[in-house]
Amino acid sequence: MLQKLFRFHGGVKPAYHKEPSIREPIGAVPMPGELVIPLHQSIGGPPHPLVKAGERVLKGQPIGAPDGNVSSSVHASTSGRVKAVEMRLAPHSSGLAALSVVLEPDGLDEWIERRPVPWRDLPSSGVRDALRDAGVVGLGGAVFPSHLKVNPGKDGKLDTLVINGAECEPFITCDDAQMRERGERIVRGAAILGDLTRAERILIGIEDNKPEAVAAMERYAAAVGDPRIRIVAVPTRYPAGGAKQLIRVLTGIEVPHGQRSTDYGVQCFNTGTSLAVFEALELGQPLISRIVTVAGNVARPRNYEVPFGTPMRHVIDLCGALPDTDRVIMGGPMMGYLMPADTVPVVKATNCILVGSARLFPPPPPEMPCIRCGECAKACPADLQPFELYWFAKAKIFGKAQEYKLFDCIECGCCAYVCPSRIPLVDYYRFAKSEIWAREREKSAADEARERYEFRLHREEREKQEKAAKLAAKAAATREKLAAAKEGDAAPAPGAPSAEEAKKALIAAALEKAKAQKAAVGTPANTDHLTPDQQAQVAEIEARRAHLKEVAQSVRPKDDE
Amino acid sequence: MLAALLVMAVGALVLGAALGYASVRFKVEGDPLVEKIDAILPQTQCGQCGYPGCKPYAQAVAKGEADINQCPPGGEEGIRKLADLLGREFKPLSAEHGVEKPKSVAVIDENLCIGCTLCIQACPVDAIVGAAKQMHTVVSAQCTGCELCLPPCPVDCIVMQPVGEDVENWKWKYPVFTLHRRAG
Known part of the structure; x- marks a missing residue:
């Protein structure tokens, strides 16, 4: 058949x-x-x-x-x-x-x-x-x-x-x-x-x-x-x-x-x-x-x-x-x-x-201007207009080159083969293609960065709100606790405590807590139970420090002058 | 006379209502000009323009508060595109905002990093991963090269490394005749 x-x-x-x-x-x-x-x-x-x-x-x-x-x-x-x-x-x-x-x-x-x-x-x-x-x-x-x-x-x-x-x-x-x-x-x-x-x-x-x-x-x-x-x-x-x-x-x-x-x-x-x-x-x-x-x-x-x-x-x-x-x-x-x-x-x-x-592939003769003879378009197996692509690639108008379907070009070289002006057309297309790819890479990187940046802003805002909500909840809980304690400890004053009083009570409670913590920690533990040797060392260092302080104080007025 | 006035008045009312309806119905969310300017900006989010990010700079340019030549990462090409978009004259990059540098990414020297998380907080695109007292590292694919992580680092363990050319991102050069003669 x-x-x-x-x-x-x-x-x-x-x-x-x-x-x-x-x-x-x-x-x-x-x-x-x-x-x-x-x-x-x-x-x-x-x-x-x-x-x-x-x-x-x-x-x-x-x-x-x-x-x-x-x-x-x-x-x-x-x-x-x-x-x-x-x-x-x-x-x-x-x-x-x-x-x-x-x-x-x-x-x-x-x-x-x-x-x-x-x-x-x-x-x-x-x-x-x-x-x-x-x-x-x-x-x-x-x-x-x-x-x-x-x-x-x-x-x-x-x-x-x-x-x-x-x-x-x-x-x-x-x-x-x-x-x-x-x-x-x-x-x-x-x-x-x-x-x-x-x-x-x-x-x-x-x-x-x-x-x-x-x-x-x-x-x-x-x-x-x-x-x-x-x-x-x-x-x-x-x-x-x-x-x-x-x-x-x-x-x-x-x-x-x-x-x-x-x-x-x-x-x-x-x-x-x-x-x-x-x-x-x-x-x-x-x-x-x-x-x-x-x-x-x-x-x-x-x-x-x-x-x-x-x-x-x-x-x-x-x-x-x-x-x-x-x-x-x-x-x-x-x-x-x-x-x-x-x-x-x-x-x-x-x-x-x-x-x-050089004998087999002689160096190409110099490139001459395009005369728009259209031979390349007749030879193009992808039905493109190579001379247009050439203009746009040469002038770096890549958007237009893409409109003329640059990426349908298979780089077969037929256009350059028939070109009477001996223009290395495919070199121009390869140049234009890689420039366009580079731009697209940059563009997608920028888009990703924008998205990530906007998400970060959104996240920061969300975290701020969550933190504020948490703090508010905590404050409310303490206030309630205090109020409850007061109620249990003594008969409440006539009327509810004013906002200012509640705040004062909060501050007092916080101070109390800090004091208790300080007492619990006590003096720094690492200077207790030292050998006489170590105590001597500490004394020596303290003396040196005192001396340095004196020196520094005596020098400072001079600096000011 | 009265009829004419009536016709005009009714006409004005009808058209006004139509316009009013259209302005609500076809309201454009956001400023399209800002979006267009933002699309040209490189999204480095570096703040070299004096604004806290690319979007705020785009807004300032759209309002006419900022000039078009304040974005060093965008470079000359970016200024040209902005000039084209806004119908303004091209002007060279303003020196006070910085100079155009080749694209770089931040690299953390993992031997020096103490895990303080300061760089993580500074990174505008969350491209640094790590946790307190753990080693940090930069996801280089996401790094925009803004350099904002450099100043907060207490041990100066971050350096900017230019993105070199490799087989993947290599570009064909513009055809120059002498290139062919030297072949081989």
């Missing part, structure tokens, strides 16, 4: 350069001398460290606990000793450090006990917790915690589950290699995801420039024999691998601004994520490694299965970086992030280590 395909707006066709890295099968990486595993590897709250320096950990043992539900666990990639839990340079464009677990492998590669998760018998919340605790996140690059996506949406069932094997970005072939070699697990994982989301059909979309992957996946799908699963070759056009774009191509559905694809009965997972789900649930293996493409300015580009925390340089060395190498990019040439150094670790988001040089 032929699948009717649709077209997404815009897109570009860059040179793909995929061939060199897919010639060899997926390679294994020898264990490096040190693994640096950053704790925060996914969207959401940063996980809390579970280990301390000096502890021995096993392969797959949790080392970071999720911070709330919008977070994901982190595990040790091999067995060994924890050297430190400290700030280390993060694989992030900022060049800043992040809390990481530094692990010294012991070479034994000893697993924790692995037990398959009985996901068929568990309630859906139990399966979600299992995925969270296995650290499964979206491996397409966005690292969104997968357990948050495994739900059938409002209707209780999905129309279509899309498995994204499009892999549209140049140079990257990790999903391609995985589909060729480990397709069965991907298909089985897709079936599990289909069951969890109650999907009626499962479409695995693969760009048609990967015929081997399509053929392999068709073979695996036939072997697994799930009637819901269909492999669909989609036209090669960047960014067909964007979730919204692939959903559009496969189902014709355009997910509008501010809505989720599940509202339209569609959900999308990456092929790598599908495989990770299979391994987490059926094999009980947490996510501790991934397939990484090493490509670009290297002698032997190839895909490797890399344990998280491996320094990028360790993997690059296997491929032989060419001498003119001057940069390392995490991700592809269109959407990748420049790394501050080649020593940063491979993390869950690392689909590709792109080694660059």
Whole structure:
């Protein structure tokens, strides 16, 4: 049966350069001398460290606990000793450090006990917790915690589950290699995801420039024999691998601004994520490694299965970086992030280590003024107006940029790719987005402070009133007591005692009480029963004090002068 | 003549009644201008403006008693926003009220703290936890950096620590061409 395909707006066709890295099968990486595993590897709250320096950990043992539900666990990639839990340079464009677990492998590669998760018998919340605790996140690059996506949406069932094997970005072939070699697990994982989301059909979309992957996946799908699963070759056009774009191509559905694809009965997972789900649930293996493409300015580009925390340089060395190498990019040439150094670790988001040089990626020519040609709007796969976003970001009019749906921008880089003025448009969007986020953080902090301040004022007022009420009650009680005592002791004077008399009586009673207390305490106890020695000491100190007093008095008049 | 007077009088009465009813029915609680000004202020509650909190300062600005340049934590950007809102001229931060500082949070040196609770009483947003003769600590997520806890501390164990940049709050820089050339 032929699948009717649709077209997404815009897109570009860059040179793909995929061939060199897919010639060899997926390679294994020898264990490096040190693994640096950053704790925060996914969207959401940063996980809390579970280990301390000096502890021995096993392969797959949790080392970071999720911070709330919008977070994901982190595990040790091999067995060994924890050297430190400290700030280390993060694989992030900022060049800043992040809390990481530094692990010294012991070479034994000893697993924790692995037990398959009985996901068929568990309630859906139990399966979600299992995925969270296995650290499964979206491996397409966005690292969104997968357990948050495994739900059938409002209707209780999905129309279509899309498995994204499009892999549209140049140079990257990790999903391609995985589909060729480990397709069965991907298909089985897709079936599990289909069951969890109650999907009626499962479409695995693969760009048609990967015929081997399509053929392999068709073979695996036939072997697994799930009637819901269909492999669909989609036209090669960047960014067909964007979730919204692939959903559009496969189902014709355009997910509008501010809505989720599940509202339209569609959900999308990456092929790598599908495989990770299979391994987490059926094999009980947490996510501790991934397939990484090493490509670009290297002698032997190839895909490797890399344990998280491996320094990028360790993997690059296997491929032989060419001498003119001057940069390392995490991700592809269109959407990748420049790394501050080649020593940063491979993390869950690392689909590709792109080694660059000035020859491969010549420095961009100078930015020219925008001529409003509209090419960027023609290329934008998110149907935005990039030139408007550019104006607003450049002029720092962030409110307007948001009105023009800046946050629907997927930073695919198509606009910058086609721009005849060579404006680094995505850099402007990233700048504007992070400024807006910072402002929103400030705003919510201010709102919280206002609320807390107002509550404090309210609390102080309440406490004052409570105290006053308490005092009044106490005074009334004493007054009553006194009145009662007087009545009992002597015949009451004609008429009730006046207010003044009552007050006087109160004061007298208080004085009496204080006197009694003083008498009870008596003289300070610690000067009684002293030895003669101590008495001599006390006398000496008293003498010194008296002398000092005299001196002070003799000096003071002089000060006044 | 009489008819005309009558018509005008009745008209005035009807309209007056309608206006009177509307002013009761659609009465706006609080001063909307104060709310707007308060929304711009950083809610540090530090009192550097000379008022006991952000809201009182907002009220004073709305009444025209205070100037718009008395809020150091709001900084230049805050003054600009206030100037925009109130249609006034921008003016630099008044020096007598303080200087704009990078955002900081208070940190208690737990080795020195004697547990006197004075800082707890001073904190306008209840961001310090502790009890008498127990160690105190600052909940840094809630600290506004107002510095009001510094003077009451009898052992000077509180210091202000600037909030550094980390991977979470790092911002992309404004694109500058030379940045690209130096890449790598």
